[in-house]
Amino acid sequence: MRQTETIEQVQALLAEQGYVCGRALAVVVFLALRLGRPLFLEGEAGVGKTEIAKALAAGLNRRLIRLQCYEGLDASSAVYEWNFPAQMVAIRTAEAAGGADRGALKAELFSDEFLIERPLLQAMRPDENGSPVLLIDELDRTDEPFEAFLLEALSDFQVTIPELGTIKAPEPPIVILTSNRTREVHDALKRRCLYHWVDYPDFQRELEILQARAPAASAQLSREVVAFVQALRTEDLFKKPGVAETIDWANCLLALDVIDLSPEVIADTLGAILKYQDDITKLQGSEAKRILDQAKSSLDAP
Amino acid sequence: MPVPELPPLDLPDQPKLAQNITHFARALRKAGLPIGPGRVVDAVQAVVAAGFTSRTDFYWALHACFVTKPEHRVIFAQVFRLYWRDPRFLEHMMAMLLPAVRGVQEEKPAKPGEKRAAEALLDGTQPDPEHIETEEGTEVEFDATLTMSAEERLRTLDFEQMSTDEVARAKRILAQLSLPVKPNQSRRLIAAARGPRPDWRRTLRDAARQGGDIQTMARAKRRIRWPNLVVICDISGSMSQYSRIILHFLHAVSNSKGAGWAKVHGFTFGTRLTNITRHLAQRDVDAALAAAGAEAQDWEGGTRIGECLHQFNRDWSRRVMGQGAVVLLITDGLDRDDPKELSREMQRLQLSARRLIWLNPLLRWEGFAPKAQGIRVMLPHVDSFRAGHSIASLEELAQVISNPDDLGEKARLMGLL
Numbered sequence: 063m064r065q066t067e068t069i070e071q072v073q074a075l076l077a078e079q080g081y082v083c084g085r086a087l088a089v090v091v092f093l094a095l096r097l098g099r100p101l102f103l104e105g106e107a108g109v110g111k112t113e114i115a116k117a118l119a120a121g122l123n124r125r126l127i128r129l130q131c132y133e134g135l136d137a138s139s140a141v142y143e144w145n146f147p148a149q150m151v152a153i154r155t156a157e158a159a160g161g162a163d164r165g166a167l168k169a170e171l172f173s174d175e176f177l178i179e180r181p182l183l184q185a186m187r188p189d190e191n192g193s194p195v196l197l198i199d200e201l202d203r204t205d206e207p208f209e210a211f212l213l214e215a216l217s218d219f220q221v222t223i224p225e226l227g228t229i230k231a232p233e234p235p236i237v238i239l240t241s242n243r244t245r246e247v248h249d250a251l252k253r254r255c256l257y258h259w260v261d262y263p264d265f266q267r268e269l270e271i272l273q274a275r276a277p278a279a280s281a282q283l284s285r286e287v288v289a290f291v292q293a294l295r296t297e298d299l300f301k302k303p304g305v306a307e308t309i310d311w312a313n314c315l316l317a318l319d320v321i322d323l324s325p326e327v328i329a330d331t332l333g334a335i336l337k338y339q340d341d342i343t344k345l346q347g348s349e350a351k352r353i354l355d356q357a358k359s360s361l362d363a364p
Numbered sequence: 365m366p367v368p369e370l371p372p373l374d375l376p377d378q379p380k381l382a383q384n385i386t387h388f389a390r391a392l393r394k395a396g397l398p399i400g401p402g403r404v405v406d407a408v409q410a411v412v413a414a415g416f417t418s419r420t421d422f423y424w425a426l427h428a429c430f431v432t433k434p435e436h437r438v439i440f441a442q443v444f445r446l447y448w449r450d451p452r453f454l455e456h457m458m459a460m461l462l463p464a465v466r467g468v469q470e471e472k473p474a475k476p477g478e479k480r481a482a483e484a485l486l487d488g489t490q491p492d493p494e495h496i497e498t499e500e501g502t503e504v505e506f507d508a509t510l511t512m513s514a515e516e517r518l519r520t521l522d523f524e525q526m527s528t529d530e531v532a533r534a535k536r537i538l539a540q541l542s543l544p545v546k547p548n549q550s551r552r553l554i555a556a557a558r559g560p561r562p563d564w565r566r567t568l569r570d571a572a573r574q575g576g577d578i579q580t581m582a583r584a585k586r587r588i589r590w591p592n593l594v595v596i597c598d599i600s601g602s603m604s605q606y607s608r609i610i611l612h613f614l615h616a617v618s619n620s621k622g623a624g625w626a627k628v629h630g631f632t633f634g635t636r637l638t639n640i641t642r643h644l645a646q647r648d649v650d651a652a653l654a655a656a657g658a659e660a661q662d663w664e665g666g667t668r669i670g671e672c673l674h675q676f677n678r679d680w681s682r683r684v685m686g687q688g689a690v691v692l693l694i695t696d697g698l699d700r701d702d703p704k705e706l707s708r709e710m711q712r713l714q715l716s717a718r719r720l721i722w723l724n725p726l727l728r729w730e731g732f733a734p735k736a737q738g739i740r741v742m743l744p745h746v747d748s749f750r751a752g753h754s755i756a757s758l759e760e761l762a763q764v765i766s767n768p769d770d771l772g773e774k775a776r777l778m779g780l781l
Contacts, residue, residue, distance in 0.1 A: 093413055249398065
């Protein structure tokens with residue numbers, strides 16, 4: 063297992079997986095690992111909140127268990143479910159055999175054999191590589207009852223199944239929660255976690271990220287792409303482009319064999335960075351050229 | 365909780381650090397961050413784990429423990445900067461500020477109380493509503509033209525034409541008004557004896573108790589979920605009389621428990637947008653509106669509807685409109701800014717809301733026609749267009765708010781466009 067004794071080691075570990083992170087994020091990840099606390103990451107879409115869990119799991123060589131949240135998520139799809147068809151078959155078989163002993167049947171029907179484990183329960187189980195990384199993604203999409211349910215799971219790392227009893231994780235999993243902040247998550251849950259707001263990176267860091275993620279792009283193109291996206295973020299847009307969009311866009315430009323950004327190329331590929339029609343119409347015509355000029359001049363300045 | 369293969373983390377023997385962090389936490393708490401003692405213990409552990417090697421690490425370790433909202437980041441940064449430079453400096457500053465702060469705080473909570481006290485003292489000169497009714501009731505015998513009861517007359521009276529006394533009574537009636545809403549179907553299931561869906565989990569659990577015999581099929585139905593209400597209220601000069609009363613109404617709606625709405629969010633706008641949701645949660649209506657009034661700096665000024673809706677769409681719509689919210693937009697629609705921007709923002713607002721209802725007090729005039737530029741631009745984008753100038757019109761709103769087919773006056777006025 064990799065050492066994560068210092069903040070530098072955590073940063074290096076993430077960097078190996080192609081995840082470039084600043085000192086601030088490295089500190090909270092280190093603390094989450096060291097103190098065994100869940101890590102709550104908030105930020106705009108596409109700034110790399112989900113990616114960090116993937117990079118961490120790959121770097122530590124742990125299993126990644128992902129729980130994608132959605133409205134109406136409940137215990138039967140987050141924790142466990144009994145395999146009802148198999149249970150029915152077992153009942154009928156026992157009946158046909160004649161000796162349907164009540165106690166024995168009950169013990170048999172509600173055993174691990176008929177239990178379907180869902181992400182939260184899977185994360186409580188020991189793993190040969192060490193405790194898994196549990197990613198609870200887009201927590202803001204689910205509703206408040208589920209949040210309340212998570213409180214037990216996250217503070218004691220245990221889940222209760224009425225028929226089997228309480229299952230406790232021998233070693234607490236590394237938990238990462240993300241939220242896009244489409245609604246406010248309750249303080250009681252936040253209080254149990256370490257909090258970090260993942261912001262858009264600055265020019266230098268975004269350039270590093272792009273070079274790590276799209277190494278085929280030339281240095282000149284990468285610089286132009288990052289400068290343009292950075293300039294775009296200062297504009298008054300409904301949805302500002304995230305880092306994920308920067309990487310996507312660079313890959314699009316590579317696929318089109320673009321060497322140098324021009325207003326025409328931008329107009330053709332705008333759909334890769336802006337996802338709202340309002341924003342795209344705003345940028346058509348001379349506006350894109352203005353921002354490009356601004357970006358290019360900022361590149362020349364220092 | 366136990367952390368395997370690592371030495372246990374105890375609080376340091378040297379108490380200086382713990383003390384300093386505790387004081388720092390108290391400073392943050394004073395600055396308005398919700399920090400309990402549990403967080404302080406976490407913070408001490410975190411700092412010990414992260415070490416003291418650099419100021420940045422120290423900053424982010426404390427940040428991870430004390431900050432839970434993006435808004436708090438700036439406050440944290442400021443307090444951190446002040447505190448860890450020289451703790452005595454902050455103390456000194458606090459001491460200097462203290463008299464002033466205390467003066468303000470003492471004055472603030474006293475205000476609503478005082479008002480209530482004054483009202484109690486005035487009771488002799490200001491009779492309660494029932495009393496007035498009987499008085500006017502006797503008057504009816506003399507004058508046959510006043511056939512409506514006082515209450516009925518008050519219901520249809522324009523807010524703008526009310527006397528101070530009538531406004532006070534209207535406020536009392538409004539405080540009892542609510543906006544009942546129909547729930548939405550959730551995707552969650554709940555046990556129900558005659559539900560349409562089979563509940564396999566419960567069926568088999570019951571069967572196991574009976575030794576494997578399935579006697580009854582357990583059933584489930586879909587749970588219901590209540591939508592959110594977002595009220596965006598114009599407080600510019602042309603709306604002044606209405607907005608004050610509408611805010612009373614808003615306070616009643618957001619505090620009526622059991623009326624249905626999961627959450628009620630309140631916003632005011634004139635030249636800029638203000639979120640007053642937190643203030644509306646106060647029980648005392650005078651205190652709530654005073655706090656909201658202090659927060660919104662643009663009372664009775666001009667209007668910039670397009671600009672304010674833009675702010676709302678950009679900063680708030682994704683946070684408050686998540687789960688099928690209904691939006692009540694209360695404005696007269698008199699706006700002189702760029703109609704294109706207004707149209708764009710209205711469209712965006714309608715797209716992100718389940719229903720967008722526009723209350724316009726101007727609709728009280730009989731020959732109202734959509735002539736003003738702002739109204740012409742906004743009308744096509746609303747789901748329903750209704751008057752909001754009297755108690756009766758607000759009661760009508762309460763009846764139709766959950767009816768998805770209700771257009772109000774929109775169809776008729778669209779014909780005039």
